[in-house]
Amino acid sequence: MTHPALARVAAELAAFPALIRALPVVHSPDPIALREELASRFTFAAAEPLLPLTEEIIARLRTGLIHVTHPRYYGLFNPSVRPAAVVGDALAALYNPQLAVWSHAPVVQELERLTLRTFAAALGYDPDTMAAHFTSGGAEANLAATLAALADRCPEASVDGLAALTRRPMIYVSGESHHSFVKIARMTGLGTSAIREVPITDQLVMDPDALHRMMTADASLGHLPLMAVGTAGTTSAGMVDPLPAIADVAAHHGAWFHADAAWGGAAALSPRLRPLLDGIERADSITWDAHKWLSVPMGAGMIFTRHPEAMAKAFTVASSYMPPATSPVTSDPHLVTPQWSRRATGLKVFFALAELGLDGYARLIEHQAAMGALLRERLTAEGWIVVNDAVLPVVNFTHPAIRDGRTTTTAVRDAIYARGNAWISEVQLTGRERVLRACITSYETMPEDVEALVGELNQVIGDW
Numbered sequence: 001m002t003h004p005a006l007a008r009v010a011a012e013l014a015a016f017p018a019l020i021r022a023l024p025v026v027h028s029p030d031p032i033a034l035r036e037e038l039a040s041r042f043t044f045a046a047a048e049p050l051l052p053l054t055e056e057i058i059a060r061l062r063t064g065l066i067h068v069t070h071p072r073y074y075g076l077f078n079p080s081v082r083p084a085a086v087v088g089d090a091l092a093a094l095y096n097p098q099l100a101v102w103s104h105a106p107v108v109q110e111l112e113r114l115t116l117r118t119f120a121a122a123l124g125y126d127p128d129t130m131a132a133h134f135t136s137g138g139a140e141a142n143l144a145a146t147l148a149a150l151a152d153r154c155p156e157a158s159v160d161g162l163a164a165l166t167r168r169p170m171i172y173v174s175g176e177s178h179h180s181f182v183k184i185a186r187m188t189g190l191g192t193s194a195i196r197e198v199p200i201t202d203q204l205v206m207d208p209d210a211l212h213r214m215m216t217a218d219a220s221l222g223h224l225p226l227m228a229v230g231t232a233g234t235t236s237a238g239m240v241d242p243l244p245a246i247a248d249v250a251a252h253h254g255a256w257f258h259a260d261a262a263w264g265g266a267a268a269l270s271p272r273l274r275p276l277l278d279g280i281e282r283a284d285s286i287t288w289d290a291h292k293w294l295s296v297p298m299g300a301g302m303i304f305t306r307h308p309e310a311m312a313k314a315f316t317v318a319s320s321y322m323p324p325a326t327s328p329v330t331s332d333p334h335l336v337t338p339q340w341s342r343r344a345t346g347l348k349v350f351f352a353l354a355e356l357g358l359d360g361y362a363r364l365i366e367h368q369a370a371m372g373a374l375l376r377e378r379l380t381a382e383g384w385i386v387v388n389d390a391v392l393p394v395v396n397f398t399h400p401a402i403r404d405g406r407t408t409t410t411a412v413r414d415a416i417y418a419r420g421n422a423w424i425s426e427v428q429l430t431g432r433e434r435v436l437r438a439c440i441t442s443y444e445t446m447p448e449d450v451e452a453l454v455g456e457l458n459q460v461i462g463d464w
């Protein structure tokens with residue numbers, strides 16, 4: 001029998017996207033009060049009827065979150081979600097396909113494969129020779145890339161550990177790279193001192209000449225330049241590192257070239273923005289998160305590599321209890337990825353791609369880039385100072401009142417939060433001042449929303 005709570009959830013799925021504009025974007029509860037209230041409300045001593053419980057939790061969700069799907073959430077890379085992707089995610093929850101082995105979920109495996117092949121082609125990879133997999137997110141994809149690089153360049157370490165290596169493997173990032181590499185250095189046992197921070201240029205991108213000098217110096221000390229990471233769409237400033245030059249330097253030193261395009265990879269689907277990613281096709285591996293700019297729910301990362309055999313070396317483990325491989329043309333994800341049991345992460349991405357089509361995705365991405373350009377223009381016109389030169393829609397900005405010490409980015413940010421109508425963040429750019437950061441994360445952000453943010457900022461700065 002259909003449970004009424006399922007119908008209630010279906011009604012919420014249909015109603016919420018239209019309701020969200022009326023909700024405050026920001027919610028900042030007192031943590032102790034919230035914890036205590038929930039602990040006294042939910043003791044789990046008695047069973048609860050599902051329908052009223054569902055009603056209550058829906059009400060709590062509506063009022064108890066920073067709404068990242070709100071068109072005036074100008075935040076971290078958390079997108080609004082396409083209805084098609086929500087459908088895909090709901091079906092994944094319902095059918096609970098097990099993606100560890102091909103034979104348990106053939107139809108989902110093949111839909112994921114088609115989706116990944118389409119994105120691989122947009123990146124400039126040959127879909128027939130690359131390997132690609134869905135991950136929980138960008139951090140896992142970056143980890144998988146690092147482990148594949150290690151398996152490829154230092155195969156002896158997979159048996160005898162890093163201690164068996166005569167040369168210490170080094171990873172090259174910039175100060176603007178994502179900090180998942182710090183965790184990765186710990187998780188892999190490489191150690192955080194194996195992370196070399198390459199200086200950045202005035203444009204906030206990695207300086208490839210400095211990368212070359214650092215790799216040369218490390219090699220002469222007996223270290224192994226293992227991997228260079230170029231970021232396509234930096235987290236703080238939305239900049240794209242010079243991928244062709246990084247590819248050249250990595251090739252010269254025999255290092256693995258990883259492109260972290262967790263957010264910026266989406267530019268591959270826009271004919272207008274695709275040239276920004278030129279050189280990405282030379283990367284040995286690429287991270288691209290669908291749950292950043294492809295407007296699908298978390299978590300849906302993707303890892304692509306031109307070296308399927310390196311993934312297999314890194315992750316293949318024999319076990320008698322897993323079902324046998326189905327055929328030579330299929331591969332079992334648990335043998336070539338870090339995860340074992342895996343959710344049907346790609347189903348929602350397939351749904352979004354199929355519903356929008358490639359042209360629809362291009363329009364959605366270009367609209368957001370256009371809203372970013374509009375925000376830069378409007379902020380500048382209103383006396384704010386935009387400090388980054390990104391084509392992708394991340395805007396870093398400050399104000400003369402901040403520069404001359406009348407107020408701070410933190411005070412402006414907090415005043416915006418207190419008003420509740422928009423969400424922005426602040427960020428410390430490498431070697432630069434602390435600035436405010438606004439990113440267009442919703443395909444439903446329109447010029448009036450941009451104007452509303454500028455209005456909020458002007459109101460707040462007017463007090464100083």
Ligand SMILES: Cc1ncc(COP(=O)(O)O)c(C=O)c1O
Binds near residue numbers: 138235
């Ligand atoms: C450039 C970049 N790489 C990797 C990540 C990590 O991705 P995730 O949060 O999906 O693990 C992020 C997150 O913002 C990012 O901006």
